[in-house]
Amino acid sequence: MSDPRYNDLSGDGISVANDAARLAWNDTLEALMAHAATTPEHLARALAADPDFALAHAAKGLMLLSLARSELLAPARNCLAKARSAALLRRVTRRETMVIEALALWLEDSPRRAAERLEAILLAHPLDVLALKLSHGLRFMLGDQSEMLVTLRRVAPGFGESHPLAGFVHGCHAFALEERGFYAQAERAGRHAVSLSPRDAWGRHAVAHVLEMTGRVAEGITWLGDGRSFAHANNLRFHIFWHLALFRLERGETGEVLRLYDEEIRAEPTDDYRDIANGASLLARLEYAGVDVGDRWHELATKAEGRIDDGRLVFADLHYAVSLLGAGHADGAHAIAHGLLKDAAGHPSDERRAAARNGALAAFGLIAFQERDYNEAARLLGAARDGLCVIGGSHAQRDLFEQAYAEGLIRAGQHDRAAHLLEDRLGRRGGANLFAARRLARLHDGGAGRLATLAVASTPLAIAH
Numbered sequence: 533m534s535d536p537r538y539n540d541l542s543g544d545g546i547s548v549a550n551d552a553a554r555l556a557w558n559d560t561l562e563a564l565m566a567h568a569a570t571t572p573e574h575l576a577r578a579l580a581a582d583p584d585f586a587l588a589h590a591a592k593g594l595m596l597l598s599l600a601r602s603e604l605l606a607p608a609r610n611c612l613a614k615a616r617s618a619a620l621l622r623r624v625t626r627r628e629t630m631v632i633e634a635l636a637l638w639l640e641d642s643p644r645r646a647a648e649r650l651e652a653i654l655l656a657h658p659l660d661v662l663a664l665k666l667s668h669g670l671r672f673m674l675g676d677q678s679e680m681l682v683t684l685r686r687v688a689p690g691f692g693e694s695h696p697l698a699g700f701v702h703g704c705h706a707f708a709l710e711e712r713g714f715y716a717q718a719e720r721a722g723r724h725a726v727s728l729s730p731r732d733a734w735g736r737h738a739v740a741h742v743l744e745m746t747g748r749v750a751e752g753i754t755w756l757g758d759g760r761s762f763a764h765a766n767n768l769r770f771h772i773f774w775h776l777a778l779f780r781l782e783r784g785e786t787g788e789v790l791r792l793y794d795e796e797i798r799a800e801p802t803d804d805y806r807d808i809a810n811g812a813s814l815l816a817r818l819e820y821a822g823v824d825v826g827d828r829w830h831e832l833a834t835k836a837e838g839r840i841d842d843g844r845l846v847f848a849d850l851h852y853a854v855s856l857l858g859a860g861h862a863d864g865a866h867a868i869a870h871g872l873l874k875d876a877a878g879h880p881s882d883e884r885r886a887a888a889r890n891g892a893l894a895a896f897g898l899i900a901f902q903e904r905d906y907n908e909a910a911r912l913l914g915a916a917r918d919g920l921c922v923i924g925g926s927h928a929q930r931d932l933f934e935q936a937y938a939e940g941l942i943r944a945g946q947h948d949r950a951a952h953l954l955e956d957r958l959g960r961r962g963g964a965n966l967f968a969a970r971r972l973a974r975l976h977d978g979g980a981g982r983l984a985t986l987a988v989a990s991t992p993l994a995i996a997h
Contacts (some may be wrong), residue, residue, distance in 0.1 A: 533878075534695075535764075535945030537877050538551070538554040538556060538994075540554070540558055540559075541558045541561050541661070541696050542657075542659040542660055542661055542695070542697070543546060543659060544625075544627060544659065544660055545587065545625050545627075545668060546577050546585075546587060546625075546683070547584040547622055547623065547625060547628060548578075548581075548585050548586070549582045549584065549585070549622075550581060550582060552581040552582075553578050553585055553609055554581075554818055555763075555849075556574055556575075556577035556578035556581055557585070557587075557588065558573075559574040559577070559578075559933065560574040560575045560578055560588070560591075561661055561662060561697065562696070562700075562789065564595075564661075564662070564665055564805075564891065565661055565665055565700035565701075565729075565732075565734075566700065566729070566731040566732065566733060566764065566765070567733045567734055567765045567768040568731070568766065569763060569765065569766040570762050570764075570765065571595075571766065572874055575588060575591070575592055575595075575626075576657075576771060578591075582895075584618040584621050585618065586614075586615045586616075586618035586622070586624050587591070587615075587624070587628040587632075587662075589612075589614040589615035589618060589727075590611065590612070590615040590628070590631045590632040590634075590635045591613045591631065591662060591666070591917035592611045593607075593608040593609075593610075593611030593612050593615065593635045593639075594608075594631070594634065594635050594638065594646075594666050596608040596611065597635075597639070597748050598666075598669050598673070598843070599804065599805075599849050600673070600805055600838075600841065600844040600845035601805075601844065602842045602844055603637070604840070605762060607647070607887060608635070608638075608639060608820075609639060609835075611635065611637050612632070612636055612639060615632045616751075618633065618983050619632065619750075620644070624949040626656075626775070627653050627656070627657050627660065627663075627838035630649055630650070630652065630653050630663075631650070631653070631662070631663065631666075633649050633651040634646040634650045634655070634666070637649060637790065638670075638738060640884075641879075641880055641883075641884065642669075642881070642883075643673065643881075643883055644672060644674060644882075644883055646670060647670040647674070647676075647679070647873035648669055649666075649668045650663040650667035650670070650809065651663070651667050651679075651683050654667075654683065654686070658686075658687050658690050659687075659690065659691065659695065659873040661697050661701065664683070664687060664704065665700075665704065666692055667683060667792060668680060668683070668704050668708075671683075672849070672924060672925075672926075673768065673845060673924040674883060674922070674924060674946070675887070675920075675921040675922045675924045676922075677708065677711040677712050677817065677921070678712070680708045680711065681708040681709065681711070681712050683708075684701075684704055684708045684709075685705070685708075688701055688702055688704070688705040688721075689702070693728060693739065697726075697729070698728055698729070698958060699725045699726065699727070699729025699730075699732050699735065699929070700725065700729050700732050700735070701725075702721050702722075702724055702725035702728065702732075702733070702735065703721075703722060703725035703726070703729070703734045703735025703738060704734060705720070705721050705725075705854065706719070706721035706722030706725055706735055706738035706739065706742075707722075707735075707737070707738035707741070707835045708717045708736060709721060709738075709784075710722075710738050710741045710742050710745070711741075711816075711926060711927060715742045715745060715746055715753045716987065717977075718738060718739075718742050719740075719742045719743075719863070721735075721741055722735045722736070722738040722739035723739060723811060723860050725738075726739070726761075726767075730761065731764060733761075733764070733765040733768050734761060734764040734768070736755070736756070736761060736772065737762075737768065737771070737772050737775065739755060740752055740755060740756055740772065740776075741775070741926065741927075741928055743755060744779070744928055744959070745776065745927065745928070745961060745967060746962050747875050747961040747962040747963065747964030748781055748964075749779050749782045749964065750961075751875065752775070752776075752779040753779045753780070753785055756772060756773075756775065756776045756996075759772070759773060759796070767800075767804055767807055768804065769796075769805060770796065770797050770798075770799075770800070770806075770807055770810055771806060771807075771810055773792055773796035773797050774797050774810040774813075774814060775928070776790045776792060776873070777792040777793065777797060777814055778928070780792065780966070781814075781817060781818070781821065782964075782966050783966075784821075784966065786821060786823045788813070789818060789823075790825070792889050793814055793815075793828070797810050797811060797814065798811050798828075798831070798832075801831055801835070802835075803836075803838060804853075805839070805845065805847070805848035805851065808832055808839075808851055808852065808855060808868065809832075809847070809848070809851040809929060810849075810923070811828075811832050811855070812832055812850065812851045812854040812855045812858065813854070813929065815828055815829060815858060816854060816858065816932055816933070817935070817967075819858075820935060820939065820967065822961035828932065829855065829858035829860075830858040830859045832855035832858065832859070833855050833856050833858065833859035833861050833864075833982070834851075835855070836851075836852035836855040836856050836861075836864065837856070837861065837864055839851065839862040840856075840864050840867050840868055840871075841867075841871070842863070843855055843875065843884075843989045844872060845887075845891075845924060846872065846884070846887035846891035846923040846924070847887075847923045847924040847925045847929070848866075848889055848897075849868050849871070849872060849891060849895070850891055850894055850895060850933075852922065853865040853866060853869065853895050853898060853899075854898060854932070856868070856900065857898060857902045862902065865895065865899055865902075867890060868895055869895035869896050869899060870887045871892065872892035872895055873888070873892045873893045874942070874983075875888035876888040876889040876892050878928065885924075886893075886922050887922045887923045887924070888994050889919070890915075890916045890919035890922060891918050892922060893912050893915050893916035893919075893935050893949040894913060894916040894920060894923075895915035895935075896912050897909050897910075897911075897912030897915075897916060897937075897940070898913075898933075898936060900912060900937060900940075901913075901938070901939070901940055902945075906940050906943035906944035907938070907940075907944040907945075907946075908942075909940035909944070909962070910937060910940035910941045910944045910946060911948075913933060913936055913940055914936035914937055914941075916933065917933070917934070917937060920933055934953075934957070935967060938950055938953050938957075938967075938968075940952065940973070947975050950971070950975065951972060951975050951976075953973050954968040954972045954975075955968070955972065962978070
């Protein structure tokens with residue numbers, strides 16, 4: 533065991549060579565918790581001040597892997613090599629060694645074991661915000677809300693209001709509670725988080741989830757405001773604007789939704805999977821509402837074309853497929869679907885195999901929808917429905933596939949099943965959900981004109997014109 537000369541913001545020892553590296557590392561921790569766009573800059577400062585800071589190299593590698601991009605595997609492996617070399621040059625703590633081990637595990641296609649290694653750190657160092665935030669992100673990507681909440685319930689109470697990063701931790705707790713359906717607790721935790729740490733974009737985002745899932749649209753719009761409260765954030769700010777757009781869509785304000793899409797959500801046309809997911813799922817929802825989205829699909833599809841073979845995260849793969857189908861690029865979507873089928877049968881990662889099984893069902897279901905084989909679309913999307921949690925993402929994000937399933941049932945003429953699904957959806961959202969209410973009203977109209985009325989809403993996976 534080493535005897536580190538410096539402690540970080542949480543009071544844990546860090547093996548850095550100088551105070552400049554310590555200060556830059558503390559800035560990195562706060563920025564990481566705040567989802568700040570400046571996080572890479574602070575991390576670079578820490579490594580510039582101390583090139584042999586093993587923990588910083590390992591953290592950088594884990595952050596790179598979280599981006600789910602195949603071309604970042606090599607840089608992440610380089611980070612692991614640098615962390616291991618640095619650990620030979622200078623004695624590091626067991627806690628720092630375990631972060632290095634977590635990076636190695638993820639690189640070995642064992643992300644769940646990587647999360648477990650990070651969470652094991654918290655048993656001895658319950659205030660380690662780095663291990664907490666990294667494991668939180670991993671559990672999110674794995675769709676493992678149960679373990680996410682177990683960890684936060686154990687450690688969040690230990691962060692008193694005097695801890696400089698307490699608000700951010702409570703924001704993580706709020707999100708974990710929301711994803712498990714504990715909406716009242718989640719809202720209290722999220723609002724408290726933001727009051728403690730106004731820069732807590734994740735906590736603000738968690739409350740937005742609660743307000744959406746409980747059908748409180750006006751409150752959601754007020755809560756998110758004009759975006760100034762999360763202007764510091766990295767691409768999470770695009771996602772929070774996506775939530776604002778969902779609230780606006782719920783009020784039927786489709787012009788404002790398109791403005792948000794153009795000026796905020798896709799203002800920077802990146803090919804980050806999270807940004808593409810925001811765009812694709814919003815365009816799909818707009819087309820469900822019968823809105824002409826113009827040529828916006830094509831920009832997303834162009835980005836998705838370059839990601840067909842990534843194979844790093846099923847959640848990402850499915851949104852690439854949605855983008856391709858939206859622009860009529862069926863061949864690319866088929867390639868993704870068949871890649872998922874192959875991974876489901878023989879990928880070395882247990883997590884990838886499980887996610888790919890459900891992802892393949894959903895992908896082929898989306899393709900069947902585009903081909904207007906609605907019975908097959910409903911069958912496949914229905915089969916995927918209960919297992920889609922393992923692809924990662926949130927309930928709000930995966931709701932796209934729920935909507936596709938409902939539309940498939942309606943268009944296949946399976947109206948009783950569709951009505952049951954929509955009534956359940958409406959009930960879970962406090963009786964306020966425009967998507968469900970409109971479709972139920974049409975179903976309850978009955979008569980020979982019902983199918984013609986339903987057909988007014990355009991497909992979420994636009995057929996090429």
